[in-house]
Amino acid sequence: MRPDDIRQHNLSLLLSHVHRDGALTRAELTQRLSLSRSTVGALVGDLAQLGLVEEVVPNGGARVGRPSHVVAPHACGPYAVGVDVDVAHVTVAAITLGGTITAREVIATDGVVKPDGLVRLVVDAMRRLGSAVASPGRVCGIGVSVPGTVDVSTGLIGVAPNLGWEGVPLGEMLEAELPTQAPVVVGNDADLAVLAEHERGSARDCDDVVFLIGRIGVGAGIIINGVPVRGRDGHAGEIGHNVLDPSGPLCHCGKHGCIETFLGEGALLELAGRRLPRTDSKVAALFADARAGDVAALGAIRAAAETLGRTIANLLNTLNPERVILGGSLGDVLELARPDVEEAVVRYTFGDAGPGVVLETPAFGPDSALVGAGEVAFTALLADPR
Numbered sequence: 001m002r003p004d005d006i007r008q009h010n011l012s013l014l015l016s017h018v019h020r021d022g023a024l025t026r027a028e029l030t031q032r033l034s035l036s037r038s039t040v041g042a043l044v045g046d047l048a049q050l051g052l053v054e055e056v057v058p059n060g061g062a063r064v065g066r067p068s069h070v071v072a073p074h075a076c077g078p079y080a081v082g083v084d085v086d087v088a089h090v091t092v093a094a095i096t097l098g099g100t101i102t103a104r105e106v107i108a109t110d111g112v113v114k115p116d117g118l119v120r121l122v123v124d125a126m127r128r129l130g131s132a133v134a135s136p137g138r139v140c141g142i143g144v145s146v147p148g149t150v151d152v153s154t155g156l157i158g159v160a161p162n163l164g165w166e167g168v169p170l171g172e173m174l175e176a177e178l179p180t181q182a183p184v185v186v187g188n189d190a191d192l193a194v195l196a197e198h199e200r201g202s203a204r205d206c207d208d209v210v211f212l213i214g215r216i217g218v219g220a221g222i223i224i225n226g227v228p229v230r231g232r233d234g235h236a237g238e239i240g241h242n243v244l245d246p247s248g249p250l251c252h253c254g255k256h257g258c259i260e261t262f263l264g265e266g267a268l269l270e271l272a273g274r275r276l277p278r279t280d281s282k283v284a285a286l287f288a289d290a291r292a293g294d295v296a297a298l299g300a301i302r303a304a305a306e307t308l309g310r311t312i313a314n315l316l317n318t319l320n321p322e323r324v325i326l327g328g329s330l331g332d333v334l335e336l337a338r339p340d341v342e343e344a345v346v347r348y349t350f351g352d353a354g355p356g357v358v359l360e361t362p363a364f365g366p367d368s369a370l371v372g373a374g375e376v377a378f379t380a381l382l383a384d385p386r
C-alpha cells in the first residue's frame with residue numbers, strides 16, 4: 001500500500017471506532033488500532049483538522065491529577081440524514097457521528113405517497129432540518145429506509161407492495177433533486193433495522209441475528225456470520241409472503257394465507273374486531289387497550305402470538321440465529337404475550353434451537369430502521385474521511 005492509502009485506511013479505522021463506540025482515550029485507540037502513540041496522535045490531529053473529532057475532557061472526571069482527554073465525535077461535525085418511509089408517515093432526521101439523532105420531523109402521508117412526492121417531502125424536510133440542527137455541519141450522506149425490495153448498489157426499488165411502488169429508481173431521483181452532492185443510499189427497512197441493532201443496539205455482541213419487523217407488512221432483516229443476507233435480488237427476508245395457510249385470507253400479493261395476512265397490523269386490528277382501514281392511531285389504541293386489560297384486544301394479540309411463534313420457529317429452522325429481535329407491532333405482541341410466543345417457538349422448532357434463542361425488543365424502539373438509514377449514510381465518510 002502507498003503511504004497515502006495507509007493513512008486513509010487508518011483515518012477510516014479510527015473514525016469508525018469513535019463513531020461506533022463514542023469517546024475513547026488516545027491510549028484505548030492506540031491499543032485498538034495496534035499503532036504507535038505518535039501515529040495515533042497524528043491521525044487524531046488530522047481528523048480534528050477535518051472537523052470530524054475533537055479532544056474533550058469527559059464530564060464528571062474530577063479526579064486528582066491531569067484529566068485524561070478523550071477523542072469524541074466533533075459536536076459541530078457533519079451529519080447524516082436518515083429517512084424512514086412507512087406507509088402512513090415519513091420520518092426525516094439529522095444524525096450525528098456517534099449515532100445521535102439531533103433533530104427529526106415526522107410527516108403524515110395519509111397512506112399515500114408517490115415517489116416524486118416523497119422526493120419533494122425529503123428536500124423540504126432537509127431544508128428545515130438544516131436550520132434546526134444545533135451544529136452547522138454539512139450533510140455527509142442520505143440514507144433512506146423503504147418497506148420494499150431494494151438493489152442497494154443502485155438505489156432501485158424493485159417492489160414496495162404496501163406503497164404501491166414498482167421499479168422506482170429512488171436513489172437517482174433523490175440525487176437529482178437534493179441540494180447537496182452527498183451520496184444517497186437506499187435500503188430495505190428490516191435490513192437497516194438489523195444493521196442498526198447489530199452495530200450499536202440489542203445485537204452488538206451477536207453475529208447471527210434476525211430482525212423481524214411488523215408494520216402493515218412483515219419482513220425480516222438477516223445477519224449471519226456478521227454478514228447481511230440480502231439474496232440475489234434483495235428478496236431475502238421477504239417472509240411476510242411465506243404462506244402459512246393456503247386457505248387463509250387473500251393477500252395483496254395475490255396469494256392466500258401469507259404470514260402478513262395473520263401478523264400485519266391490518267390483520268391484528270381485524271382479529272380484535274376493529275374497523276379497517278388501518279391507521280397509526282388505531283394500532284396504537286389496540287395495544288393501549290390490551291395493556292389496560294381489554295379482553296378482546298388481549299385475545300387477538302395472544303392469537304397472533306401463536307402465529308408469531310410459528311413464524312419465528314420457521315426462521316430458527318432455516319437460519320439458526322442466536323437472537324431474534326421483534327420490532328414494530330411484533331415487539332408489542334412479544335411484550336404483551338411473551339409466554340404464548342415462546343411456547344409456540346418451542347413447539348414448532350426442530351431440535352433444541354427453540355429454548356436456546358433469545359427473543360428481544362429493539363434497543364432503538366421504533367427508530368431501528370431510521371438509525372440504520374443513518375448508519376449507511378455515513379458509509380462514504382467513514383471509508384474516506386479526508
Ligand SMILES: [Zn+2]
Nearest residue numbers: 241251253258
Ligand atoms: Zn402475500
